[in-house]
Amino acid sequence: MSGEKEDFVSLVPGKVNMYVCGITAYDVCHLGHARSAVVFDIIKRYLRYRGYEVTHTRNITDIDDKIIARAAKENISTEAVAKKYTAEYYRDMELLGVGRADIEPNATDHIKEMVHTIEVLIDKGYAYPVDGDVYFEVGKFCDYGKLSKKNPLDLLSGARVDVDERKKSPLDFALWKSSKPGEPSWESPWGKGRPGWHIECTAMSSKYLGESFDIHGGGADLIFPHHENEIAQSEAYSGKRFVKYWVHNGFITVDKEKMSKSLGNFFTIKDILDKYEPEVVRYFLLSAHYRSPIEFSDVQLNEAELSIDRYYTTVMRTNDYLETAGDKEKAAPSTELEGLLASFKDKFHNAMNDDFNTALVLGFIFELIREVNKFLDAKPSGQKAKMLVIQARDLLAEVGGVLNIFNKTPKEWYSSLMKVKKIDLSESDLQERINARQAARENKDWAAADNIRNELLAKGIILEDKKDGTAWKIKVG
């Protein structure tokens, strides 16, 4: 609310109530929706990891103008539209590793609660009915604009909205809209109609999280008017502070412009996942701070893919090492690795405590990766060396677990890449080519061996010769 970072103290010690605006289910989701979902998924995971009991509520708006328009276009019911795109949303989110919220309320299941909220607002003099509609009277709520730092007078003078003569002020917004014939509607004291957009979040958040709760999130485009209106309704209704901490994620941009439906410059999650491994997309979204804009481009996604590949390549090395390293104690320079291992968790916590700085965490991960590789290059052996490598592996897995990335085996990573890059070669055929090349190498027939390697490279497969055999990887980047 201050527009600055503040120390986090939950309202109830050890417990965090978080409400995040979900989607309006009228179309498939694009990468912008993914960013919001991933950001709050990580906030939730991190808070839980640090021991908070988190109740995460994420709503689905299943009735509004866009859904009605879509239903008319597809000649199906609004329920069918909402159901279809909610299902699409969940499928996209699951692929991106976004967990389900604890409570996922639909607007249409809470009409009763919304009607009640509106009645109270009218009783308290904050709202007025006109011809079957009900409006919130912004002028009655003196804190209006405190979140978006807007002055109601400035808003009036700069208003681009068509003025509705029935409203007392152009800033007043609908709590309840009367329905036109043929539109879905619910009974209310003001006649048949449906709820305005903002009221669902007030009614549902107070039902599930209470009138005051800790974190409210969503995309930065929701700050005004949606969240400003939520504050007005909720605080007018309860007389209490609505939300302690507001968290808004920045936009995905394309050529520096916000990715959005109306600009038409959006990429759907589905289309992106056709070209990139889901983990690549998730990593990409974590590679910049959640409040910063992040530019979508193939270059960026490819860099994310390279970074993840670097991670799995090292995991492969550590696994090989732990399987093959001897027991004879052979020390290797390890002071830097040991130092990093000792401080790693603190660095991770500090970065995440500082407004969820995932980009910084990724930096730490690659520092550790480098130290592990350096250590392995020195070819150490014995119990102590193995312990260090295991410790590094476990730490990386712990952090990866919180961010929900880096949780595959290298083999799963490459198999998945093989699919996403549509490489037309079965793993058994691949192994057959590797064996043939190995035979050529044993005969020192380097020309034949190189031929096979080049042939596979042309298909996007890289071979790595090691002491005890040849490993394959998928070419990335």
Added chain:
RNA sequence: GGCGACGUACCCAAGUGGCUAAGGGGGAGGUCUGCAAAACCUUUAUUCAGCGGUUCGAAUCCGCUCGUCGCCUCCA
């Protein structure tokens, strides 16, 4: 027009008062290797859009200028 955010190397990006300005990608050179790949090492910003100011000290705070973007209408 009002309000707000941002501008760090060839690219992405962290850093918001003080140790050598993280990390990834790319480039150059090297070690290793049958050759590769991977990995590692060295190198690639005496400088943080520009100009002033505050301070013992600023990329970091303040002011101005330039540039980019966002919100003010549905929007993640």
